[in-house]
Amino acid sequence: MDMSNAPDICLDDSRQLRDDDTFEFSCTPNRPCFTACCYDLNLVLMPYDIFRLKKRLGISSGDFLKHYTSVHVGQGTGLPVVMLRMEGPYLKCPFLEEEKGCSVYEDRPGACRTYPLARMACRQKDRQGVEEFYYIVREPDCQGFKDGRTWTVRQWKENEGIGPYNVMNDVFGELLQAKTEAGIAHLSADQIDTFYMGCYDIDSFRSYFLEGPNLERYMESQEVIESISRDDEELLRYAMRWVKKKLFQGGCLSCGLGCST
Numbered sequence: 001m002d003m004s005n006a007p008d009i010c011l012d013d014s015r016q017l018r019d020d021d022t023f024e025f026s027c028t029p030n031r032p033c034f035t036a037c038c039y040d041l042n043l044v045l046m047p048y049d050i051f052r053l054k055k056r057l058g059i060s061s062g063d064f065l066k067h068y069t070s071v072h073v074g075q076g077t078g079l080p081v082v083m084l085r086m087e088g089p090y091l092k093c094p095f096l097e098e099e100k101g102c103s104v105y106e107d108r109p110g111a112c113r114t115y116p117l118a119r120m121a122c123r124q125k126d127r128q129g130v131e132e133f134y135y136i137v138r139e140p141d142c143q144g145f146k147d148g149r150t151w152t153v154r155q156w157k158e159n160e161g162i163g164p165y166n167v168m169n170d171v172f173g174e175l176l177q178a179k180t181e182a183g184i185a186h187l188s189a190d191q192i193d194t195f196y197m198g199c200y201d202i203d204s205f206r207s208y209f210l211e212g213p214n215l216e217r218y219m220e221s222q223e224v225i226e227s228i229s230r231d232d233e234e235l236l237r238y239a240m241r242w243v244k245k246k247l248f249q250g251g252c253l254s255c256g257l258g259c260s261t
Helices: 048-059 059-068 112-115 153-160 161-182 189-197 202-211 222-230 232-246
Strands: 011-017 022-027 067-074 080-084 117-122 132-138 149-152
Touching: 011 117, 022 153, 048 059, 048 112, 048 161, 048 202, 048 232, 059 202, 080 189, 112 117, 112 161, 117 161, 149 153, 153 161, 161 222, 161 232, 189 202, 189 232, 202 222, 202 232, 222 232
Parallel strands: none
Antiparallel strands: 011 132, 022 149, 067 080, 117 132
16 A cells, blocks of 8 residues: 555545545635645655655755755655655745645645545556555544535546646655565665655756766666656656666666666
């Protein structure tokens, strides 16, 4: 199960929702609880969340990570976890504008746009792709379920633009699954740095892989190099799979040699 794109929440696991299942919900400014969920939350940022937000703000991934996030190593996974840093005495989301709402709405994190759903992704080693379903998130102060509009899960995903986030989160999930299958409990400091750069600090990865004296680049095809040089989303996708191969599958993405740090 993968719930990595969901905030710290209470799930109603009494019912699994698929694409054609329905639920009722509306989040509008006239609700008294509007933006209440933007305070004092533990929001894990996925690689694609950071990618979208740093582009929205027009800053480097390094600057975004420095100014807007905190990082810790997860006790259960041994991997670096990036959290959005709340601000002020009331622990407000840094992108919430009082009485206006989200200032980065079009590029808000996947957990925010998926709410009030939480995505569960099942991966099986002997089967391609991901099987997904959703649970309803029920928080006691949320009044969005009262007289809410009826949605199918498919309609909600389309309306909220969740598709690209799920696609990239599944690439990240491949990496996490590879770690589990490799039986690696913890990473060295250098390996943590490699994971952090490839998954979260995409501008540093670009400098390292495309601009620095990197032998691995010359083992990759010119077609791939051109693709990741001109398309930042392809670069992020490549970087996550590079981390998977380098740390958990014993070598470089293209050559398969034992190049792990």
